[in-house]
Amino acid sequence: MKLFTFLILTLLTGSAFAQGSDLPYVEGSAKLKGYLVKPKAAKGKVPGVVVLHAWMGLTNHEKESANKLASLGYIALAADVYGKNESPKSVQDAGKLSGYYKSNREVYRARVKAAIDQLVKAGADPERIAVIGYCFGGTGALEAARANFPVKGVVSFHGGLDKGPGETPGIKPKILVLHGADDPYVPKEQIDAFQNEMRAAKADWQMVYYADAVHAFTEPGAGTDKSKGAAYNEAAARRSWEHMKLFFAELFAK
Known part of the structure; x- marks a missing residue:
């Protein structure tokens, strides 16, 4: 029965139609190793998504996200920022x-730019690229938008919203921020500053709050104790993934 259930879930998620492998690449003198997944049934150039890891580096969480993205028909690269x-x-x-x-x-x-370049080299449509990130990686996704890298849009899952020094130019990539309503690591002052930054940059941005969710709400390994400030929230994880899918449907529509 368990095997039958596994096979059904595999067919439903499409994971049987994706193959993942380690991808060595470089940025300057830094040697990096990401994880690339391509949908087997892809014909021609398909949209691509860079997945940026949280502060613990590239883990199974980001790799599984890349697998799920490939099951949706995207080429996905879980990038390596640290080396x-x-x-x-x-x-x-x-x-x-x-x-x-x-x-x-x-x-x-x-x-982040090196990962985008690698994704295009791997066969992704250069005109249909997105960047998503978790926690620390969410900050990186926003930096891709602030830098006006050649991407259609970015998604931050429970990421930091702060920016570096200097003014933000007019932001061209579309932005989706998926945020825990009770996240103690992103204070109201940071949220307000981010929203004002987006308005000043005339960005096309959205911000979705999830009730009862704190930091790291997509990460099962974070446990479920909200009092620690970082905890998994199944409803927020599921809803945020669906919001990302809707965002991509609009972003990549021909």
Whole structure:
């Protein structure tokens, strides 16, 4: 019975039609290793999605997101921001690594741009690219929009909304922010500043709040204890994925 259920779920999700593999690439002198998935049934160039990892580096969470995106018909690259030999061993390590990139936005942007370039090299339609990210990666997705990289849109899942110094130019990529209504790591002042930034940049942006959700609401490994400030929320995870799918349907419509 379990095998039958597995086969049915496989057919429904389309995961049987996707193949994933590690993808080595470089950005400057940095050696990176992402995870690339292509839909088997793809004909011609199809839209592509870069998936940016949270502060613990590239994990199964981002790889599974890439698998799910491929099952929807997209080429997906779960990118590596830190480098193949830079995996945090603790939250303290993760804080230092992610803090470096958040304090050096141009370096962070270069890593994101390298992933976009690799995705196009892998066969994605250069005119239909999106970037999504989780937590720290959500900040990176927004940086792709702020930099006006050649992407149609970006999606931030429970990401930081703060920006680096300097003015934001007119933002061309469309933006979707999926946010836990009770996220203690993104204070109201940061939300207000972000929304004012979007208005000043004349961006096409949306922000969706999920009730009873805190930071990391898409991550099952975060547990379910809201009092810690980061916890999985099944309803928010499911709803946010559906909101992303609707956003992509509009974004990639021919």
